[in-house]
Amino acid sequence: MGRKRKPVALKKLEGTFRKDRAPQNGVDMPVVLAAKPDWADHDVIASSLYDEVSTHVHSMGISSEVDGIAIALLSDQLALYLKLRASVLTDGPIVETVSSTGATIQKPHAALGPMNVAYTAIVKMMSEYGLTAAARAKVGANNPVVVDSFEDFLKS
Numbered sequence: 001m002g003r004k005r006k007p008v009a010l011k012k013l014e015g016t017f018r019k020d021r022a023p024q025n026g027v028d029m030p031v032v033l034a035a036k037p038d039w040a041d042h043d044v045i046a047s048s049l050y051d052e053v054s055t056h057v058h059s060m061g062i063s064s065e066v067d068g069i070a071i072a073l074l075s076d077q078l079a080l081y082l083k084l085r086a087s088v089l090t091d092g093p094i095v096e097t098v099s100s101t102g103a104t105i106q107k108p109h110a111a112l113g114p115m116n117v118a119y120t121a122i123v124k125m126m127s128e129y130g131l132t133a134a135a136r137a138k139v140g141a142n143n144p145v146v147v148d149s150f151e152d153f154l155k156s
Helices: 008-014 038-042 044-059 065-091 112-128 133-139 150-155
Strands: 094-098 104-108
Touching: 038 044, 038 065, 044 065, 065 112, 112 133
Parallel strands: none
Antiparallel strands: 094 104
């Protein structure tokens, strides 16, 4: 399995887009602020993170209407990570339990595994949108979209 095909929008931002190599049936989506799915409002933290992430992605000029679900999933994983991290910070990374024989056992916090899984998913999703330093360097996100007024926001 080869590497994933890079979206045309990212190629254009990087300056590597070539019309002769572009897919003939490719979809070119306009850059807009993606609408938040209804289910993303059920978690206050995830909803707040959605607003923050979607604003960053839009300002970089790479968001479209169809990105709402992906950004919501990223925000959901970020919220999960933060909740698990808070639990680990409260209890400590090593917890003590008592075995059936009465001996005290030290073991890793139960939230560390799911926290690491969420972290891995977050990093993968962030790189899809140029939200890591390495991904941003490839995208050339040095020219963010500036929104001066609400009217400008509606036009973009």
